Amino acid sequence: MSRHNKSKRRRRVKSTAPQVPPRPPRRIDERPQRLNAPWHPFPLVELCVLAGIVCIVLGLFRTEDQGGRILLTLGLVLGSLGGLDTSMREHFAGYRSHTLVLAAFPAVATAALSAFAGLWLVAVVPLMLAVFALAFLALKRLWRRKTGVPA
Template sequence: MSRHNKSKRRARSKATAPQVPPRPPRRVDERPDRVNAPWHPFPLVEISVLIGIVCIVLGLFRTDETGGRVLLALGVALGALGGLDTSLREHFAGYRSHALVLAAFPAVATAAIIGLAHAPLYVIVPVMLGVFLVAFVALRRVWEHKQRVPA
């Protein structure tokens, strides 16, 4: 006898309900309602990023001059401000934790200020890491608090 004998098929159950209970739907993170910035109708962040991109491109063409390096630094700073704005809004709304990104900002700023004061590297690195750690812990606690408290 063949194993594919059609007369030996198993009878299907007549019930239309599934045999296994359905899984609960997966939780989909929805973005929180946008909290309007004080400059709301004006696209300040988008213009900042656009000017940053233009400064980076111009700075790349003027590589031999001091002005080119200044334009590069200005472009990177303006572009970073656009990302920082989005990260801050999402983090403090409880949507996503951006604690690592946000903690890097004061750490790098502290390292730059100490570096401009001509401090040795063995002082800069531990101070920068300490500022990063304190900022990370504080930002993570804020985000966890926002997760517990419904908006």
């Protein structure tokens, strides 16, 4: 036999305060209509990413020749542009902050162009970091202005 007698439990006192009706759940994942691209019904970004994936796969099968490296590079660029498009539209509309991704784009582009131009690696890295820092600060300031968050 248990030592607690279940029939002698105290009952909770009912509150006389009015109950607040439950709020409808907020849907955070729903994107506002203003984020749709100008070419909205046409799946341009998805086709760009698909073409990038195909180019990457074809480039991986032809690694020995120059055409395979070009296909691989083209695939990486197309896939990156597909993600960059969505990131830019969401960031500039004030929907989600993509500051790091968007700041990395000009930094990587600067590093690639300066490396192809023949700049020494000792100069490429500080230049890339400076471009990244400037872009990060500018994009963060823009994001705060769009969302109304104080600095």
